[in-house]
Amino acid sequence: MAQEPTLEGLFRQARHSAVHLEMRDGYMRSDPEFVSWSRAPLSVPARHDPASRPWLSLMREVTDRGVAVRRARIFSEPMSDYLRYEHHLTPGNVAAGEQVRWLPRRRASDLALPGNDFWLFDDALVLFLHFTGDGELSPEGDEERTTDPAVVRHCSMAFESVWERSIPHEEYQPV
Template sequence: MAEAPAFDELFRLAKRSAVHLEMRDGYMQSDPEYVAWRNGSRGTSRYLDQATSPWLALMRDTTGRGVTIRRARIVSEPVTDYIRFEHHVTTGNVAAGEQVRWLPRRRASDIALPGNDFWLFDDSLVVFLHFTGDGELSLDGDEERTADPAVVRLCSTAFESVWERAVPHEEFEVT
């Protein structure tokens, strides 16, 4: 049996699309980039550096092949400090070709959502991401993959419902 492709390889294998739904108000708060930002550093961040960021290079390469990458974030308002940071560094994602939208949580109440954040590749493979209560990646297995058609349909429908209501990054203001 062949070994499953590494997470970053899924982007290289994508033919049409990769969509990501984020539903938490904080992630990886131990991240040195976030800690520096929280302490007042608003200068250079590896999340903004198009020349050296492996993630941004992967996004540029993927979108450069014609694959559409969309990311939607459901956030509580007022937003948390982490979401303010995430909004700040999202300009790097957008510059690398990602389309990003934000949906205030109060506008998502009637949308059926899966229990975890996910990536959906080519409307055929879902990768759920598992986090601890404080937003760190779970040590018990940070991802779960499925091609189950019912799960794919749930995730696709949820993402498209969020995307339709969400505000484009350039128009979403954090306070």
């Protein structure tokens, strides 16, 4: 039986789009770089250089092939320290070709959203991401994949409704 591709492999297989909806106020707070940043924000540079952040190299590779990579973040205001950290790093993502937008949670109340963060590849495969209440990857399995057309359609519609209302990264400044 063939092994499913990794997240990186899914990006490399993508033909036209990869969209990501993030709905938590914090992730991986145990990350040593976040811990350093939370103690002294100016001590952690935004690092736009793909050599220092492998994710940026992957995004540049994928977007250079013409794949549109869009990320939308729903968040509470005032913004959590973790999302302030992500906002600090996001210019590197944008420079690597990702399009990133922010949607204050109060502006999302009437939207039908799935229960978990997800990546949607080529409007065909949904990769749900599972986290603990503290924002760490779930020990019971951190991802779930589906190609069910109804789930794909729901996630696509949810993402597009968030994207339409959200604020481009370049225009959003944390309160």
